[in-house]
Amino acid sequence: MGKDSSDGGVVSQTRRSDLPFGSEFSPSQIELAHVLELANQHGGDWRAFEAAVKQRYFSRNPTSDYNKGKLANNTKLGMIAYGLIDREARLTEFGQKLHGLRADADKLHSELGRHILLHLHGMTLAQCIQDIVAAGEEADLIKLREWLEERGVHFPRGGKHPSMMRLWLEKAGVFTDGWHVSDARVKELIGAASAEFDVLAALSREQRLYLKTLANMGDAGPYASNDVEKLATATYGVKFNEKNLPKQVLYPLEQAGYVKLERGTREQGRGAKPFLVSATEKLVKEVIGPLLEQLEKQTESDLRGLLRKPLAEILKELDATDTHVRGLALEALAFKLMRLLDMSYVATRLRGTATGGAEVDLVFESSRLVFSRWQVQCKNTASVALDDVAKEVGLTHMLKSNVIVVVGTGDIGPAARRYANKVMADSNLCIVLLDGRDVTSIERNPSAIVDVFNREAAHAMKLKALDL
Numbered sequence: 001m002g003k004d005s006s007d008g009g010v011v012s013q014t015r016r017s018d019l020p021f022g023s024e025f026s027p028s029q030i031e032l033a034h035v036l037e038l039a040n041q042h043g044g045d046w047r048a049f050e051a052a053v054k055q056r057y058f059s060r061n062p063t064s065d066y067n068k069g070k071l072a073n074n075t076k077l078g079m080i081a082y083g084l085i086d087r088e089a090r091l092t093e094f095g096q097k098l099h100g101l102r103a104d105a106d107k108l109h110s111e112l113g114r115h116i117l118l119h120l121h122g123m124t125l126a127q128c129i130q131d132i133v134a135a136g137e138e139a140d141l142i143k144l145r146e147w148l149e150e151r152g153v154h155f156p157r158g159g160k161h162p163s164m165m166r167l168w169l170e171k172a173g174v175f176t177d178g179w180h181v182s183d184a185r186v187k188e189l190i191g192a193a194s195a196e197f198d199v200l201a202a203l204s205r206e207q208r209l210y211l212k213t214l215a216n217m218g219d220a221g222p223y224a225s226n227d228v229e230k231l232a233t234a235t236y237g238v239k240f241n242e243k244n245l246p247k248q249v250l251y252p253l254e255q256a257g258y259v260k261l262e263r264g265t266r267e268q269g270r271g272a273k274p275f276l277v278s279a280t281e282k283l284v285k286e287v288i289g290p291l292l293e294q295l296e297k298q299t300e301s302d303l304r305g306l307l308r309k310p311l312a313e314i315l316k317e318l319d320a321t322d323t324h325v326r327g328l329a330l331e332a333l334a335f336k337l338m339r340l341l342d343m344s345y346v347a348t349r350l351r352g353t354a355t356g357g358a359e360v361d362l363v364f365e366s367s368r369l370v371f372s373r374w375q376v377q378c379k380n381t382a383s384v385a386l387d388d389v390a391k392e393v394g395l396t397h398m399l400k401s402n403v404i405v406v407v408g409t410g411d412i413g414p415a416a417r418r419y420a421n422k423v424m425a426d427s428n429l430c431i432v433l434l435d436g437r438d439v440t441s442i443e444r445n446p447s448a449i450v451d452v453f454n455r456e457a458a459h460a461m462k463l464k465a466l467d468l
Helices: 032-042 046-058 065-081 093-100 105-119 122-134 141-150 161-171 183-190 205-216 225-236 245-255 281-296 301-307 311-317 323-340 386-399 414-426 436-444 448-463
Strands: 002-004 009-011 259-262 276-279 344-350 359-366 372-379 403-408 430-434
Touching: 032 046, 032 065, 032 093, 032 105, 046 065, 093 105, 105 122, 105 161, 105 183, 122 141, 122 161, 122 183, 122 344, 141 161, 205 225, 205 245, 205 276, 205 281, 225 245, 225 276, 225 448, 245 259, 276 281, 301 323, 311 323, 311 436, 323 344, 323 359, 323 372, 323 403, 323 436, 359 386, 372 386, 386 403, 386 414, 386 430, 403 436, 414 430, 414 448, 430 448, 436 448
Parallel strands: 372 403, 403 430
Antiparallel strands: 002 009, 259 276, 344 359, 359 372
16 A cells, blocks of 8 residues: 555555546635646645645634644645646646746636646546436446446546546536536637538538548548548438539549549540549648647557557557557557547547457447447457457447447457347447458558448348247
């Protein structure tokens, strides 16, 4: 057993809290602008800092002088856990930024709220609470601990970490009326782009969704224009006039500077090939960049670089000798595949780094036409076994998922396929199984993901045929 500063007390050395410790560091106990100024004055001398905090906030506390000192120490530990100061009470770079905003309370609390959402699992907390409320249940610390654990976020038994975080997010306008989450305020704080970027507002729906599909494909290309069209139709349900695609979509996008077109060569007896479409620097800057930034803000810092790499490079890193690199690559693979279908990332339940790069579990959602939640498991092993699928099925009740996607870099074992078939035949779940050959085909041509998912959908439809 040992002392964990992120928890402010004695905890197991084998499991640290993923949420920051905040006891005696909350807006109900201290004034943020003032403690930042105290750190600015006494930075480098943590004893002087604690003494100043003790005098200002705890001198009238009806307890012993020793306990008053412990309360001041907890304030310091909370500021460390939130990334405002170091162990000598010196302001961090982020702390200095907040200190510069101390004269404007709204900007100060908004900046801290943004930091909590993006870097301290605040988004996971907000999404978890929304799920609890949507399920018709009441949010409390016991239920939060259980639901957050399912999302891979831990805080200790009896800890009030979410409550302290909620108070700061309430000051930033994220929480209203207790545990109610303001979606509009969240988007305002983290800069999350809407489904269609303002820069594309002047385009037609077909042009906009074609361009967003090209952006979701990640790499600059070139891609066959009809492959992009195929993926856009499958993802967004938009219908294109095939004969007039160049006139209605491609030429306007080229004139706007978003795509570069190359004419296909004419094949004997088959007519001209489709145009080859490439993303321009303008598209990268105005659409692809914001899309990636939006995603990166929700992910761990060590994963962000991989999200900008082509799928081919990610697949190469699955064979790396470093297990940490393999684990990150496996997580990035899941993001790449789900991004092709424009799914919204919710949480990572199990990182590949925890399993030596062999397995990763993530949750994605979509609200197109109807709401759906997708559990995605990626396995970097020779074969996917029955137990791998069974574990995901067992979690669907807790996560309230509709779809399970299992991606294997090797084969899907016959027992795993039989089990998936049985589950689909007897329940409303859909289970999508992708093997290494499928991943390779998607690497070569991203629109191949449509054929793979259509194949799995047709298979599920046969299993679920109604006998009327």
